[in-house]
Amino acid sequence: MGQTQQITPQLRQWIVDQAQAGNSAESVLQAMLASGWQEDVAIEAMETTLRGHLEQRAAEQGLPPAVPVPEPHLDDAPLYVDAGDRKVCVLQSMYNPRVVVFGDLLSDQECEQLIEFARPRMARSLTVQTKTGGEEVNQDRTSQGMFFARGENELIARIEARIARLVNWPVENGEGVQVLRYVPGAEYKPHYDYFDPNEPGTPTILRRGGQRVGTLIMYLAEPEKGGGTSFPDVHLEVAPKRGNGVFFSYDRAHPSTKSLHGGAPVLSGEKWIATKWLRERRFE
Template sequence: MNSTQTSQNITPQLRQWIVEQAQGGHSAEAVLQSMIASGWNEDVAIEAMETTLRGHLEKKAVEDGLPAAVPVPDAKLDESPLYLDLGDRRVAVLQVMHSPRVVVFGGLLSDEECDALIELARPKLARSLTVQAKTGGEEINADRTSNGMFFQRGENPLVTKIEERIARLLDWPMENGEGLQILHYTPGTEYKPHYDYFDPNEPGTPTILRRGGQRVGTVVMYLAEPEKGGGTVFPDIRLEVAPKRGNAVFFSYERAHPSTKTLHGGAPVLAGEKWIATKWLRERRFE
């Protein structure tokens, strides 16, 4: 790259040079410092690197047979806020991971909301089912030993209030969410590690996707704390989120592939009971 370069336009030639440096094994920090030393404004250099490398990696991923990436929900965390004001509730930002995107929120639900969801769900509990990817239907799965039930989207004022809050939190349309699922775990029950997206290679997936496209994000809200165990585990990144009442963990996955590192599960409850509410978010309106 010419050290006398004065233009701050992000040209195709600059993008090609950035890709060549990455392919040559140079670190992102080394490439950035080289650009700054050559007269590039730091903000422009960072933008050029981020957009170029993101596009390059996406192109390579698709060439390697991965599904194309899609837009995903996300909270507004660019300025590293400690709290997010959602209008009806102030929510704490407790932990943020960028790749994969995992965010732990504090106080997303009040104690009263947690209790009310449990009491509304309790009479309707049944053995939890999983989606049968080969047919598009549902089935009992030995990997999932909880009891659960679904609320229809907007089924009652409490559910509507929580769904609207999640929509504001993650800047994602409320109608793109599946119904709120309530799950109850007792000692010895668990949900073994799994992915929430639908496997594109399974024959039943096209049927599932007609209802709203792929799942692109998950919110797990903790309604009641077990005495021991029951955390949400992410084996690929060696992360465990404690099931603290009122808190929630959010994670997104821009492509239906294990490369997202969103393998996760509910660790066995060792003592006490765990109640959670799960919200799955789709690409489009969920019908």
């Protein structure tokens, strides 16, 4: 068929039928190649067809449309990712929900410096007040915290550039780094990081940079017991290992992303973390 191969409606329907029958993407691709389809044409047909099919199903269920999200380059299942000034380990990768656990994301010195700079500015953590777009004390979140302005100092600018390289998302689309301290008994009950489209304060919040589409939690100090990051929908808990981080993204503001997560109670010792939220657009 050479250069004249066309992605026809019949081919798209066949791909959808194969997916609905439970056939893997790899087996469908191999069947197309065996039938004489060029690899680039076959891959494009699969990607566009399945993406369109999923969006159609989502729309039928009343879900908001999906948007682009940050995504590390993990197609070749690398053990390490080049984050510019540092090689970062890939410890775990999950696709539904999209969760990646990174090792050696921060050095011990960087963890200590973040805590040192943040400690004098700590106060009771607040959450976004979705009714108004403001902030409020929330009984579900019993930590202390503070925010660094984006690029506030050399340390913050270096870490933000590393994160941007790691997850392929512009520095300017990130909120400021937030540092949080959890003492024994402190926790953050399961929640979503995106802003609920049905809340009256959400339009005000979105004017500053659109929806949140990704979160990176970096562990700065380990508790003796407890304090893991949990994803209840998939029964996953990430241990708060110093220097490591857990990244997750959510392409629509809906529970179907399975991005429900929480900070389990600290049972002994203190947990310090740094959180970076990523927005659709430049965050102002």
